[in-house]
Amino acid sequence: MRVLVAPDKFAGTLTAVEAAEAIAVGWHRHAPQDEVVLAPMSDGGPGFVDVLHASLGGDLLAVSVAGPARAGDTGDTQVPATLLLVGGTAYVESAQACGIHLTGGRHGERHTTAGVGALVKEAVAAGAQRVVVGLGGSGTVDGGAGLLAALGARADVPLDAGGAMLRGVRTVDLRPARAVVTGVDLVAATDVDSPLAGLFGAAKTFGAQKGLDEGAQIVVDGYLQELALATDRRLALEPGAGAAGGLGFALLLLGGARVPGFALVADAVGLAEHARHADIVITGEGSFDFSSRTGKVPAGVAAVAAEALRPCVVLAGEVLVGAREMRALGMDGAYSLVDAFGRERAFADPAGALSDLAARVARTWSA
Structure with a gap:
């Protein structure tokens, strides 16, 4: 199975590159046979x-x-x-x-x-x-x-x-x-x-x-x-x-x-091509909320995944939208560090918590 990992930064805790690496570590912990392709993203802001x-x-x-x-x-x-x-x-x-x-x-x-x-x-x-x-x-x-x-x-x-x-x-x-x-x-x-x-x-x-x-x-x-x-x-x-x-x-x-x-970053990193060759697309950010629909990375990644007819899930520090809103934003699943491990660990050990969350998600989504 081929997994495309394309997160934004987790503001205040992880850069996009660090977040992508943490997700890859966790995913491979459960599914070492999967090929994980890293494409950290940005919308023009920090990182x-x-x-x-x-x-x-x-x-x-x-x-x-x-x-x-x-x-x-x-x-x-x-x-x-x-x-x-x-x-x-x-x-x-x-x-x-x-x-x-x-x-x-x-x-x-x-x-x-x-x-x-x-x-x-x-x-x-x-x-x-x-x-x-x-x-x-x-x-x-x-x-x-x-x-x-x-x-x-x-x-x-x-x-x-x-x-x-x-x-x-x-x-x-x-x-x-x-x-x-x-x-x-x-x-x-x-x-x-x-x-x-x-x-x-x-x-x-x-x-x-x-x-x-x-x-x-x-x-x-x-x-x-x-x-x-x-x-x-x-x-x-x-x-x-x-x-x-x-x-x-x-x-x-x-x-x-x-x-x-x-769009500029997506073109530069060849995101659409990566998505066409992936079986699932993983994105992420610090807070997944309604602002995520206006030019932010998760919505953009979800649109690219939809164009390639691939499922897209988001891993976030917090998920502040419901299931209906999540699907309206093009996501097939949304998972929260705070919900899974509590606020204290999510902020004290963001990389470790994100890796553990990715391993949990892999149990659901990996072949």
């Missing part, structure tokens, strides 16, 4: 570079860039990051420079995406003709202004001081930033299709998880609308412009294109 490196190989370039905290604020002003170079393409993970794990989910309006701009600049300097930026997991809501500033854009307000400092922005000169990326194809890989501002924009949809209360969400949303008026209001309405606190918008302003992050 984007690791997942692609595991599947594509390529060269990793270690760099140090500005973190989300402004100079003088609490926190490190420089953070380590890694570029993946594969042929003429560079893959960049925005969360490495402005991720919510670097901000603690607080004061998102004060944090900057300047480090992501520095990553793009490093990729161009390394000779990349195509730069793919994975968007997701950011702790920022600055409309990508910090990225633009790092590439040389100028304005009548500070662009690298967070969304709260965009108040009153009227003029933005994008010419220096566009000159840096002339001749380079920019791609924004994201799991959300939110516009920059408005009811479903970056601040109002994702601001709470970045530490913005309702009042701050309204204020920052207004500043993002001012940024749109000063640059390109039409692009601000494009799907994905609000991704990663507006980083999608900045990349669109520089001539970039937006693609679904899951």
